Amino acid sequence: MLLGHAESLLRLFLPPCCPLCDARLADDEARSHCFCALCRSGMRFLASPCCPRCSLPYPAPGGSDHLCETCQRQEPPFVWAAAVGHYEGALRQAVQDFKFGGRLDLDRPLGVLLLERTGDRIRAFAPDLVIAVPLHVTRLRERSYNQSLLLARALAKPLRLPAPARLLVRVRVTGNQQGLTGAQRRRNLRRAFCATGEVAKRRVLLVDDVMTTGATVAECSSALIRAGAAEVAVVTLARTSRQARIF
């Protein structure tokens, strides 16, 4: 973690390099503070066919978008969930370095990427607020930062939107979700989040790093709606293609 912070600091004084592979960036790449062409080519961006509601990607190429089984069975609490790409390759590396490697400096390039890939849908949704999926306070102490909040702020800045930290809180420690099915995840997360009345009548853009079954963003969206939010849309960096039964 310490090494990660030092590396983040050091990068401020170096000529613009790709934050993933250290290659010198071309002028246009440097201006955007994003990733080099090679690293970008190692990211598989989400494309049709996928579920228009939760962005679940379908394996067959050339098909058309249609609602997935999960969204058909029960309408999700968010209006849509969009993501940058598949959770693999260079994108997975960037997310893991950002989340676990102390590479806080990845907030800006990842925010740029998120805006580039989901900006049209965000602008059409016209959010009032950007809110991050929160960590429980004990987890926050272990990790010292909430990567989703850093990402939410990096995204909110160019959109000139507020990204307040405490309107949505995690009120229960929920443990590790890995290895649980969608239904188990949803049960595990039930009432784990609570939102304040300040979200009432607001259109909320919810931000997280990775969407797996969608249980976490669905539970956060429900908490925001319970607190009176007008509508919730979700953006994440990566989407796994696992079909889940969650809503």
Ligand SMILES: [Zn+2]
């Ligand atoms: Zn690179």
Ligand SMILES: [Zn+2]
């Ligand atoms: Zn779906």
